[in-house]
Amino acid sequence: MIDIQQATELVLASARSFGTEKVPLQECLGRILAQDMAADRDFPPFHRVTMDGIAILGEAYESGLRTFPLQGTQAAGAPQLSLNDKAGALEVMTGAMLPAGADTVIRYEDVKIEHGQATIVEGAAVKTGQNVHLQGTDRRQSDIIVKAGAPLSPAELGVAATVGLSHLYVQRMPRAVIVSTGDELVPVSAAPAPYQIRTSNAYTIQAALRQWGAAAELLHISDELEATRAELKRCLQAYDFILLSGGVSKGKFDYVPAALTDLGVKKHLHKVKQRPGKPFWFGELPGQCTVFALPGNPVSSFMCTQRYVGPWLRKCLGQPAFPGAFAMLDRDFHFRPDLTYFLQVRLYSDAESGRLMASPVEGKGSGDLANLADADAFLELPRGQDTFPKGGVYPVYRYR
Numbered sequence: 001m002i003d004i005q006q007a008t009e010l011v012l013a014s015a016r017s018f019g020t021e022k023v024p025l026q027e028c029l030g031r032i033l034a035q036d037m038a039a040d041r042d043f044p045p046f047h048r049v050t051m052d053g054i055a056i057l058g059e060a061y062e063s064g065l066r067t068f069p070l071q072g073t074q075a076a077g078a079p080q081l082s083l084n085d086k087a088g089a090l091e092v093m094t095g096a097m098l099p100a101g102a103d104t105v106i107r108y109e110d111v112k113i114e115h116g117q118a119t120i121v122e123g124a125a126v127k128t129g130q131n132v133h134l135q136g137t138d139r140r141q142s143d144i145i146v147k148a149g150a151p152l153s154p155a156e157l158g159v160a161a162t163v164g165l166s167h168l169y170v171q172r173m174p175r176a177v178i179v180s181t182g183d184e185l186v187p188v189s190a191a192p193a194p195y196q197i198r199t200s201n202a203y204t205i206q207a208a209l210r211q212w213g214a215a216a217e218l219l220h221i222s223d224e225l226e227a228t229r230a231e232l233k234r235c236l237q238a239y240d241f242i243l244l245s246g247g248v249s250k251g252k253f254d255y256v257p258a259a260l261t262d263l264g265v266k267k268h269l270h271k272v273k274q275r276p277g278k279p280f281w282f283g284e285l286p287g288q289c290t291v292f293a294l295p296g297n298p299v300s301s302f303m304c305t306q307r308y309v310g311p312w313l314r315k316c317l318g319q320p321a322f323p324g325a326f327a328m329l330d331r332d333f334h335f336r337p338d339l340t341y342f343l344q345v346r347l348y349s350d351a352e353s354g355r356l357m358a359s360p361v362e363g364k365g366s367g368d369l370a371n372l373a374d375a376d377a378f379l380e381l382p383r384g385q386d387t388f389p390k391g392g393v394y395p396v397y398r399y400r
């Protein structure tokens with residue numbers, strides 16, 4: 001049996017790019033940019049007035065002038081006016097072009113306007129150049145503002161809009177199918193017989209993928225070798241990756257590894273020194289399809305999704321597989337077996353230190369899916385020790 005470091009290496013080694021696609025701006029949130037975004041003009045594109053008021057020539061004020069005849073109004077969205085009289089002023093609005101011949105803006109609060117003249121009020125401080133956002137001072141035309149590889153947040157989408165990009169090239173998401181297995185499972189809308197349960201893993205895993213921006217279809221396969229083989233054969237052709245849940249352990253009807261092997265899927269690993277999720281199986285049909293066969297217990301399949309599928313997907317998209325999130329245990333914890341333990345925790349930030357703290361919410365084992373709703377994350381406690389003292393800092397995988 002291999003440890004989680006070896007398992008991680010094997011999983012990440014099969015990460016590959018799925019190309020790029022052009023997507024409307026409004027659908028790009030959370031996607032990974034696959035092009036550079038350059039400034040099509042200077043930022044700002046003209047000397048921009050930043051206060052409603054009057055525009056003058058600073059020199060006139062410096063020479064002692066305090067009253068300026070008003071010669072017109074420069075609105076935002078109107079072509080540039082000129083201040084022809086060096087001793088005059090134009091009214092100007094925030095967002096307007098600074099009139100040619102003016103260099104200084106005085107806010108309405110600092111002037112009194114009467115009979116077509118603006119007089120600067122006693123005590124108002126005026127500095128030449130004030131209240132003007134000079135052309136090109138933020139960025140210059142053709143500067144790269146956002147580089148390829150950036151995850152798209154609201155900030156980058158605003159930049160795309162301002163440089164006129166209505167569509168963006170982003171990394172294509174791999175096509176995924178989530179396959180649940182097991183004759184005990186019935187659809188969500190069904191009333192289960194006493195010996196049945198409703199399928200839940202498919203929805204948990206689908207939602208986790210959605211949090212990472214990937215859509216997935218759902219499929220159910222019964223516990224029969226022939227059916228498992230036939231359905232998986234089709235999936236291997238139709239999807240970039242398959243997430244199976246269940247059927248990977250030692251049961252008489254756990255057909256998943258055998259069916260995958262029959263179909264030529266190369267096994268990279270089966271069983272990892274971890275709890276939960278020990279029977280995790282991973283392989284690929286090289287260059288064609290990656291297969292995560294996750295243990296059926298709900299906490300196991302969800303934990304493996306967080307710890308292996310998420311990092312693999314991020315690496316496929318050119319992102320760091322592990323974003324480097326850590327949390328601090330807020331009490332002593334003990335775990336004896338020589339396995340990496342993924343402890344369910346509730347997270348909070350300590351108001352004094354600002355640290356992210358983790359409070360254990362253990363639950364009743366890997367079948368206890370209700371406990372997932374009480375926790376926020378898994379804390380990765382390493383093998384090779386059985387006491388984890390309060391104050392220890394460990395990697396954390398959070399799903400909320």
Ligand SMILES: Nc1nc2c(c(=O)[nH]1)N[C@H]1C(S)=C(S)[C@@H](COP(=O)(O)OP(=O)(O)OC[C@H]3O[C@@H](n4cnc5c(N)ncnc54)[C@H](O)[C@@H]3O)O[C@H]1N2
Pocket residue numbers: 180181182184185197198199200201202245246247248249250251254276277278279294295296297298300366367
């Ligand atoms: N003899 C042994 N038995 C088991 C071992 C072992 O090492 N030796 N490992 C145990 C561990 S650990 C796990 S985890 C499970 C993994 O089992 P499988 O991957 O074969 O999954 P199933 O047998 O199909 O189901 C296990 C459990 O999970 C429930 N399940 C499955 N799919 C879903 C779903 N879509 N939604 C909700 N619940 C699901 C299923 O009903 C079972 O209760 O094996 C142990 N056994």
Ligand code: MOO
Pocket residue numbers: 275276277278279295297299300366367
């Ligand atoms: O992987 Mo199993 O999760 O320990 O029940």
Ligand SMILES: [Mg+2]
Pocket residue numbers: 246247248249250251254296
């Ligand atoms: Mg089983």
